[in-house]
Each structure stands twice: as structure tokens, then as C-alpha cells.
Amino acid sequence: xxxxxxxxxxxxxxxxxxxxxxxxxxxxxxxxxxxxxxxxxxxxxxxxxxxxxxxxxxxxxxxxxxxxxxxxxxxxxxxxxxxxxxxxxxxxxxxxxxxxxxxxxxxxxxxxxxxxxxxxxxxxxxxxxxxxxxxxxxxxxxxxxxxxxxxxxxxxxxxxxxxxxxxxxxxxxxxxxxxxxxxxxxxxxxxxxxxxxxxxxxxxxxxxxxxxxxxxxxxxxxxxxxxxxxxxxxxxxxxxxxxxxxxxxxxxxxxxxxxxxxxxxxxxxxxxxxxxxxxxxxxxxxxxxxxxxxxxxxxxxxxxxxxxxxxxxxxxxxxxxxxxxxxxxxxxxxxxxxxxxxxxxxxxxxxxxxxxxxxxxxxxxxxxxxxxxxxxxxxxxxxxxxxxxxxxxxxxxxxxxxxxxxxxxxxxxxxxxxxxxxxxxxxxxxxxxxxxxxxxxxxxxxxxxxxxxxxxxxxxxxxxxxxxxxxxxxxxxxxxxxxxxxxxxxxxxxxxxxxxxxxxxxxxxxxxxxxxxxxxxxxxxxxxxxxxxxxxxxxxxxxxxxxxxxxxxxxxxxxx
Numbered sequence: 001x002x003x004x005x006x007x008x009x010x011x012x013x014x015x016x017x018x019x020x021x022x023x024x025x026x027x028x029x030x031x032x033x034x035x036x037x038x039x040x041x042x043x044x045x046x047x048x049x050x051x052x053x054x055x056x057x058x059x060x061x062x063x064x065x066x067x068x069x070x071x072x073x074x075x076x077x078x079x080x081x082x083x084x085x086x087x088x089x090x091x092x093x094x095x096x097x098x099x100x101x102x103x104x105x106x107x108x109x110x111x112x113x114x115x116x117x118x119x120x121x122x123x124x125x126x127x128x129x130x131x132x133x134x135x136x137x138x139x140x141x142x143x144x145x146x147x148x149x150x151x152x153x154x155x156x157x158x159x160x161x162x163x164x165x166x167x168x169x170x171x172x173x174x175x176x177x178x179x180x181x182x183x184x185x186x187x188x189x190x191x192x193x194x195x196x197x198x199x200x201x202x203x204x205x206x207x208x209x210x211x212x213x214x215x216x217x218x219x220x221x222x223x224x225x226x227x228x229x230x231x232x233x234x235x236x237x238x239x240x241x242x243x244x245x246x247x248x249x250x251x252x253x254x255x256x257x258x259x260x261x262x263x264x265x266x267x268x269x270x271x272x273x274x275x276x277x278x279x280x281x282x283x284x285x286x287x288x289x290x291x292x293x294x295x296x297x298x299x300x301x302x303x304x305x306x307x308x309x310x311x312x313x314x315x316x317x318x319x320x321x322x323x324x325x326x327x328x329x330x331x332x333x334x335x336x337x338x339x340x341x342x343x344x345x346x347x348x349x350x351x352x353x354x355x356x357x358x359x360x361x362x363x364x365x366x367x368x369x370x371x372x373x374x375x376x377x378x379x380x381x382x383x384x385x386x387x388x389x390x391x392x393x394x395x396x397x398x399x400x401x402x403x404x405x406x407x408x409x410x411x412x413x414x415x416x417x418x419x420x421x422x423x424x425x426x427x428x429x430x431x432x433x434x435x436x437x438x439x440x441x442x443x444x445x446x447x448x449x450x451x452x453x454x455x456x457x458x459x460x461x462x463x464x465x466x467x468x469x470x471x472x473x474x475x476x477x478x479x480x481x482x483x484x485x486x487x488x489x490x491x492x493x494x495x496x497x498x499x500x501x502x503x504x505x506x507x508x509x510x511x512x513x514x515x516x517x518x519x520x521x522x523x524x525x526x527x528x529x530x531x532x533x534x535x536x537x538x539x540x541x542x543x544x545x546x547x548x549x550x551x552x553x554x555x556x557x558x559x560x
Contacts, residue, residue, distance in 0.1 A: 025265035061308035078115035078410020082418025091293035113411030133252035164225035173538030205523035274301025359506035499531030
């Protein structure tokens with residue numbers, strides 16, 4: 001049987017005018033700034049003027065990802081469509097895709113099959129230009145920093161202690177480490193430099209955590225870009241860059257409105273990666289979605305040890321949010337891979353491999369239930385090769401934790417395949433008030449090392465954390481500068497609970513090595529770089545870009 005590709009499905013489904021989607025989301029016409037027929041920016045003044053109360057918040061997360069795929073974003077969209085099919089007033093809040101994965105190996109972030117947000121080509125490519133604005137603001141700050149040094153260096157910046165990098169929204173390993181400012185005195189001060197991918201820029205984190213334009217400017221002003229010869233931090237505010245950066249970001253800060261294939265309103269805004277940043281869509285878009293629907297479904301990147309941990313410990317802490325229910329997504333195929341099965345041999349029934357792999361899923365579920373004390377359901381994306389015995393095995397194991405398991409077929413059936421999951425989510429939301437039980441995984445008054453220890457032992461299941469001598473010195477310096485009370489954003493491989501991507505399943509007894517600590521003072525957290533994690537990915541041997549094309553009528557092909 002031949003299946004349509006994601007882009008073929010998306011292009012075959014008619015879209016509704018964005019004004020109709022805005023009306024469905026209770027957004028008055030005066031707040032809608034259309035970008036063509038099917039996209040719009042929504043004026044943030046809506047948040048100030050609406051008298052609608054906030055609805056219920058559902059977080060979708062997942063087990064540790066594998067090359068077999070889990071379908072977290074697809075589940076998020078299908079669940080929202082399922083809620084709408086059972087009569088609920090619902091919105092979706094998602095991140096924007098980065099061009100790096102789109103042209104690389106992972107693909108886009110608009111869902112899949114019959115659970116997508118559209119227009120998927122636009123969303124996966126330039127969309128409304130938000131990422132370009134973020135990159136421009138990042139690189140303006142870099143240019144003003146180097147210009148300050150060139151023009152006399154009144155602040156006494158030590159060129160060897162510059163922490164701010166330039167960025168580009170593309171996987172480009174060639175730019176990780178560069179030397180610039182060559183060619184003589186007129187062309188700048190020669191120094192070692194480098195690029196991050198745009199989604200790893202602190203501007204992206206600031207953009208996604210800001211509550212409004214004024215908060216954005218205050219956060220931009222706190223960004224630390226370098227240190228002086230006597231180790232004093234230099235900020236974007238010191239460089240007088242804040243106003244110009246905010247001007248570049250003014251329109252980008254307005255949340256984007258699109259639709260699912262079934263016409264459910266979707267706010268798609270911001271896009272930090274969860275393995276190198278905090279992995280959540282913007283606070284403004286989440287709040288807007290919550291006010292415009294009785295139920296809002298959102299997702300956090302990669303597994304629950306990364307995206308959900310940061311959603312709960314960073315975003316919820318800063319924005320005063322509490323999820324009413326959490327969905328943990330998994331697949332039989334991915335669990336077999338965590339049990340040691342090669343990707344080529346996932347089809348045959350293999351209960352022993354499932355037995356070895358399921359501790360991964362159960363640890364994520366246990367963390368949601370026992371660390372954060374939130375109601376939870378497991379959603380299994382069913383594949384045609386999954387047997388009843390394999391499904392029954394997962395159901396029984398999750399039931400031992402007091403958690404229900406629901407089969408999801410949203411990829412093939414859209415919202416219809418998410419109705420059972422939708423009913424279970426509604427039941428969880430109505431059962432109790434999570435605000436009475438919700439807790440974080442660490443307290444802010446702990447030291448930086450104690451917070452890291454809590455994340456590693458309570459969330460990852462490891463035995464402890466090891467700071468390299470350089471990282472230990474950085475922790476002491478950051479604490480002395482007043483940053484010790486900030487939350488922690490761990491940058492770590494997405495393929496394992498540990499910092500070693502080869503440790504599959506639910507490893508125990510491991511230690512996580514922190515090799516570098518840096519403050520993202522504007523975002524409001526300390527970043528801990530672990531293992532071999534990089535903030536500028538590279539393209540694979542056969543990048544997806546090789547298979548993407550556009551015909552003479554402007555129709556894009558090969559985009560998944």
C-alpha cells in the first residue's frame with residue numbers, strides 16, 4: 001500500500017481563511033494581522049484586553065527519542081483535534097521549526113500524517129520571519145560588541161573573555177570555531193569566535209520567556225556578552241544595544257496563528273531546542289492560547305528528561321503555569337530499540353526486548369508522577385507491526401504505576417484517532433487540581449551544584465554530577481556575581497538519560513560530567529554543558545536538502 005508523504009497530505013487538504021480560524025479562537029478581528037490567507041500575527045494587546053479566563057493546560061512530552069521516532073508533535077496536534085471532535089473548545093501551542101533539522105536529518109516540526117499544522121511548507125521554512133529577526137538581533141549585538149572594542153574599548157572588554165557568539169539558522173559545522181577580524185587594523189580585532197544555531201541563541205530563550213515587550217527589553221539588557229580584564233560582566237545594556245534589538249524583535253514577538261488540518265487554531269511561536277536550550281514555545285503564545293481556549297495542548301522538546309523538565313522547572317516557574325495533565329508519548333518500536341534491537345529488525349514481535357526497553361518509558365512516567373506530582377497518561381502511537389501481546393505488556397507495566405495507557409492512531413486518522421486519548425485527558429483534568437500538588441525538582445535557593453545533583457539523581461536516575469575544574473571555577477564565579485539562585489538549563493544528549501548517547505534504556509549508576517557553565521542572565525538561567533553536546537549541529541552525510549525541490553508552478557516537493 002502506497003502512503004502519501006506528509007507534504008502530499010498537507011497540500012491535498014483545503015485550508016480555511018485565517019480570519020475564520022481567528023474567530024474560532026475568539027480573537028477579535030482588530031487583533032489579527034494577516035500574513036496572506038492562512039497565517040496571521042496576533043497583537044499582544046489581546047492579552048491585556050480579553051476578559052476570558054485561562055483554560056486548562058495539557059503538556060505532551062515523550063520517552064527518550066530514537067531513530068524509530070515517537071511522534072510527539074503529531075500526538076499533540078492529533079490530541080487537540082480529538083478534543084475538538086468530542087466537543088471541547090481547544091487551541092494548540094507549538095514551537096516553530098528550525099531550518100537546521102528541516103534541511104538536515106530530523107525533519108520539520110509541523111506534525112505528520114493527518115495530524116499536522118498548515119501551511120506546513122511555510123511553517124517549516126521562513127514562516128513569518130521570526131527566526132530571521134532573532135538572528136538579526138543576535139548578530140547586531142555581536143557587531144556592536146566588536147565595534148565597541150574597535151572604537152577604543154571604553155568598557156575594558158577582554159577579547160579573550162567574549163562569551164557572545166554569532167548565529168545562523170542552519171546546521172553548519174564549519175562555523176563552530178572561527179578566527180575573524182583579520183586583514184589589518186581597519187578590519188577589526190583578530191580573535192577566536194564561533195557561531196551557534198539560532199535556536200541556541202540566548203535571544204531565542206529571551207524571546208520565548210518574555211511576558212511582553214517591556215519584559216523583553218529588560219531581559220535583553222541583562223544579557224552578558226563578555227567580561228572585562230578585571231572579570232566584571234559586560235551586558236547588552238552596557239553596549240546600549242537594547243533599543244535597536246527590541247526594534248528588530250517588535251513584530252516577531254507577536255504570536256503566530258495557523259490551523260491544524262482539521263481547522264483547530266494553533267499558536268506557533270518561538271523554537272528553542274530542548275537538548276541545548278529550554279525547548280518550549282513562547283510564554284506569550286502559551287498564555288494567549290490558554291485565554292482563547294478551554295483546553296490548550298502544548299509540547300516540550302525531546303524526552304521528558306529534557307523538554308518536560310525544563311518546561312516545568314524553568315518555564316512554569318517563571319510564568320506561573322501549572323499543567324492540568326501530562327501525556328507521555330511512546331512507541332513499541334522505540335522501546336524495542338532501547339531494549340537493544342537494531343532499527344532494521346523492529347517489526348517482529350519481541351517481548352524480551354520490550355522488557356529490557358520499557359524501563360525508559362516508566363522512568364519518565366514515574367518522574368511526572370512522583371517528582372512533579374502531576375496527573376499523567378501514556379499515549380502509544382500504534383504501528384501496523386505492533387502486536388496485541390506487545391501492547392498488553394505496556395498497558396500492564398504502566399498500570400503498575402497507576403497510569404492508564406491509551407492507543408493513538410492520529411498519524412493515520414487525525415483527530416478521530418485521538419478521541420480516546422482526549423477523553424482520558426479530560427478525565428484527568430477534571431479529577432483533581434494539580435496546583436495543589438505540583439512541585440519542582442529542585443529549590444532555587446540550592447547551590448548550582450546542588451541543583452545539578454538534584455536533576456541528575458531525581459530526573460535522570462544517575463548517581464551524581466561531576467564538575468570539571470573549569471566548571472567548578474565557573475560555578476564559584478557565577479555565584480559570586482549573584483547568579484547562583486537561577487534555575488539550571490542542562491544541555492545534554494537527547495538520546496539517553498545520561499550524557500552518553502550510547503547508554504540506552506534506563507541506565508543507573510552513571511555520573512553526568514559538566515564541562516562548562518555559563519549564565520544566560522537575560523533568559524534567567526544558568527546553562528550547564530555536558531558530555532559532547534554542541535550548540536551548532538552539522539548536516540548528515542545525506543541531508544534532507546538534497547531531496548527538496550520546487551517546480552515551475554512554485555509547488556514544493558520532498559519536504560517530508
